[in-house]
Amino acid sequence: MRVTFEVNGREVSADNVWAGESLLYVLRERLGLPGSKNACEQGECGSCTVYLDGVTVCSCMVAAGQAQGRAVRTVEGMAEQGASGEARLSVIQEAFVEAGAVQCGFCTPGLLVQTEDLIARTVGRGRGVPEDAAIREHLSGNLCRCTGYEKIVEAVRTAAERTEEGAR
Amino acid sequence: MQFLSPATLAEALAAKGEQPDAVPIMGGTDVMVELNFDKHRPPALIDLTRIAELREWRVEPGHLRLGAGVPYTEIIDRLRGRAPGLAMAARAVASPQIRNRGSVGGNLGGGSPAGDAHPPLLAADATIELASARGVRRVAAREFYLGPRRTARQDDELITAVLLPEPAGPQQFCKIGTRNAMVIAVASFALALNGRTREVGTGIGSAGPTPLRARAAEEFIAAELDWDEATAPAPTAVRRFGELVAATARPIDDVRGSAEYRKHALSVMARRTLAWAVTDYRKEIATCA
Ligand SMILES: Cc1cc2nc3c(=O)[nH]c(=O)nc-3n(C[C@H](O)[C@H](O)[C@H](O)COP(=O)(O)OP(=O)(O)OC[C@H]3O[C@@H](n4cnc5c(N)ncnc54)[C@H](O)[C@@H]3O)c2cc1C
Ligand code: FES
Ligand code: FES
Numbered sequence: 001m002r003v004t005f006e007v008n009g010r011e012v013s014a015d016n017v018w019a020g021e022s023l024l025y026v027l028r029e030r031l032g033l034p035g036s037k038n039a040c041e042q043g044e045c046g047s048c049t050v051y052l053d054g055v056t057v058c059s060c061m062v063a064a065g066q067a068q069g070r071a072v073r074t075v076e077g078m079a080e081q082g083a084s085g086e087a088r089l090s091v092i093q094e095a096f097v098e099a100g101a102v103q104c105g106f107c108t109p110g111l112l113v114q115t116e117d118l119i120a121r122t123v124g125r126g127r128g129v130p131e132d133a134a135i136r137e138h139l140s141g142n143l144c145r146c147t148g149y150e151k152i153v154e155a156v157r158t159a160a161e162r163t164e165e166g167a168r
Numbered sequence: 169m170q171f172l173s174p175a176t177l178a179e180a181l182a183a184k185g186e187q188p189d190a191v192p193i194m195g196g197t198d199v200m201v202e203l204n205f206d207k208h209r210p211p212a213l214i215d216l217t218r219i220a221e222l223r224e225w226r227v228e229p230g231h232l233r234l235g236a237g238v239p240y241t242e243i244i245d246r247l248r249g250r251a252p253g254l255a256m257a258a259r260a261v262a263s264p265q266i267r268n269r270g271s272v273g274g275n276l277g278g279g280s281p282a283g284d285a286h287p288p289l290l291a292a293d294a295t296i297e298l299a300s301a302r303g304v305r306r307v308a309a310r311e312f313y314l315g316p317r318r319t320a321r322q323d324d325e326l327i328t329a330v331l332l333p334e335p336a337g338p339q340q341f342c343k344i345g346t347r348n349a350m351v352i353a354v355a356s357f358a359l360a361l362n363g364r365t366r367e368v369g370t371g372i373g374s375a376g377p378t379p380l381r382a383r384a385a386e387e388f389i390a391a392e393l394d395w396d397e398a399t400a401p402a403p404t405a406v407r408r409f410g411e412l413v414a415a416t417a418r419p420i421d422d423v424r425g426s427a428e429y430r431k432h433a434l435s436v437m438a439r440r441t442l443a444w445a446v447t448d449y450r451k452e453i454a455t456c457a
Contacts, residue, residue: 001171019171019213020203041204043197043266044350055241055268061200062269063193065171066217114265140349141263 005067007031008077014064023067024048024059027074035075035109039143046142049110050074056117058141075109078116091166092116092159099155103146111142115156119163129160170212177219177299180326183212185301188323190214194222194237195269197262198278222273222328230334231295236273236327243272251332253288253339253358260284260343263350273327279317279378286313286379287358287371288341295331300324306331313378337361338448340441343373344425344433354425357413357437361445363452366395370438375417375430382438385412389442398450401442409442410435 003026004013014030022041027033027050037047041060048059051073059072082088089097092115102108118138122130130138135156136149144152172190174180184190190212193199202208216222222237225247232250234243240258244267248255254272261267261284275285276296289296289309296307298321307320309330314320321327339360345351356373368390372380392405401409419430 019169020209022200022204042201043262046263046265049265056265057269058197058265060204061196061266063171063196063200063203063213063215065173065213066193066196066215068173117264137349138264141265 001065003064003068005069006071007033008073017064019063019065021064022060023050023052023062023064023072026064026067027059027072033074033076037106037109039106043141044143045107045110046114046139047107047110049113049142051113051117056114073113075112078112090116091162092119092155095155095159095162096152099151099158101147101151101155107142107144107146111139111144111152114139114142115159118156119160123160123164123167129157129164132157169209171215172212173215173218175218177221177326177328180214180216180219181299181301181324183214184326185324187212192216192277192326194271194274194277195239195266197266197270198274216273216326228331232332232334234272234330234332236276236329237271240267240270240272250334251288251292252335253292253341253360254285254294254332256339256341257284257288257343257356257358260341260353260356266350272330276312276319276327276330277321279313279319281313281316281376281378282352282356282374283379284341284343284353284356284373287356287373288339288360289330289332290371290379290381291358291360291369292332292335292339293360293369294333296320296327297329297331298322298325299328300326304328310381316377318378335360336364338445338452340445340448342437342441344437352424355417355419355430355433355437357434357441359438359441359445361393361449363395363449366390366393368393370413372413372417372434374424375419375434377418380416380418382413382416385409385416385438388412393446396453398446398453400446406439406442410438413438 039045039047043058050059079087191210222235225234243258272285275283294309343356344354353374358371360369368386370382389409414431414435419427
């Protein structure tokens with residue numbers, strides 16, 4: 001079957017999609033968007049996290065046909081545009097790099113998307129910088145085998161603080 | 169394999185009637201695991217996510233009508249007051265991403281004895297609404313679970329909603345697992361006090377071939393409780409309640425825990441949830457008076 005939906009603001013189509021195929025597979029293998037990672041294919045690790053109609057989901061748990069006509073946002077859509085139109089890391093991405101929250105990087109795309117969601121729900125709604133417990137809770141479905149999480153929590157906190165400062 | 173995208177419930181029911189072995193998919197958090205690992209290759213998937221009424225909830229006289237496809241996140245964010253036990257259980261499911269997709273209808277459709285939604289539905293005496301091209305019927309949650317992953321739902325039926333009676337007292341839920349997130353319960357327990365009928369409801373998860381209700385324990389503690397003042401029940405009564413709950417369970421030894429541990433855990437959860445609920449009830453009475 002053919003599946004058409006929006007990815008990072010652009011309409012895309014994939015052909016010959018098998019009915020049982022996941023959104024993750026379509027993104028990676030049919031649309032050339034390998035940012036979302038495939039590490040478990042069973043909803044456990046969060047490395048495939050994307051937004052589906054504004055809500056974060058494990059894209060390995062979404063059937064491709066369920067995305068028909070919907071809007072998907074992946075880690076590829078996170079980079080910002082600099083003054084002269086060049087792509088630039090977002091505040092969250094910068095903070096991850098700075099804090100050393102990226103080692104092998106396999107978990108990073110999912111963490112970035114889930115972190116963006118957390119910051120939007122906290123700082124973005126005037127609720128301030130989330131406590132560490134809230135950060136850990138929101139990221140509880142994203143596994144990292146390298147960092148031990150401390151640097152990740154630090155990166156999220158830094159990104160939240162900078163977002164709050166930027167909003168003032 | 170076909171992918172069917174019905175836009176209305178009537179279309180979905182017609183499709184399920186024509187192909188009873190077609191697999192409905194809502195949040196996909198059970199279905200996709202099976203497909204990704206090629207454990208099951210059904211002839212068709214019926215996508216239920218485009219049927220608006222399955223994603224809606226509304227308050228009707230005497231109960232909350234929860235569409236089968238309302239995701240856990242919405243239950244946690246919006247329905248804590250109207251479905252407290254279920255909201256606590258929803259909070260214990262998986263991770264934020266899974267809770268954004270997973271639904272009570274999917275939990276009931278899978279019928280796993282470890283599903284977190286089942287104990288609170290049993291305790292609150294919820295009703296499950298089933299529909300097929302033949303019509304609509306309602307089955308009490310307490311009569312829904314028939315055997316291992318076997319429920320009262322017929323092959324041509326879809327689960328359309330869950331009806332949760334308006335709470336008439338505190339509800340509690342407790343779950344044991346190896347982590348605070350992303351765990352299938354080793355054992356779980358739900359409790360509901362009904363101050364109006366002076367009845368107690370219970371639900372046991374992950375400790376038997378189906379979710380279970382501990383009737384003897386319910387009757388025992390309902391007779392023991394001080395419904396007027398909500399003074400703390402005698403320690404011997406609390407202990408007996410825990411024993412009766414544990415005695416109802418029919419757990420097995422598996423990778424998640426031994427049968428003996430599960431029984432022990434249940435008696436502890438029963439005692440704790442009872443203490444929490446009685447304390448809550450005392451506060452409720454004090455506010456009403
Ligand atoms: C990583 C991970 C962690 C998990 N952790 C937990 C946990 O802690 N606790 C827990 O209880 N569960 C857990 N689950 C299991 C799953 O998330 C739940 O069972 C969830 O409620 C399923 O809902 P869904 O909408 O995603 O169902 P789906 O996967 O869409 O469907 C599940 C089953 O129900 C059927 N079905 C769905 N909707 C209907 C309907 N309306 N009528 C008839 N049949 C229907 C489907 O055909 C299928 O058999 C976990 C799953 C994953 C992947
Ligand atoms: S690949 Fe989707 S959660 Fe692990
Ligand atoms: S950096 Fe390697 S898994 Fe997280």
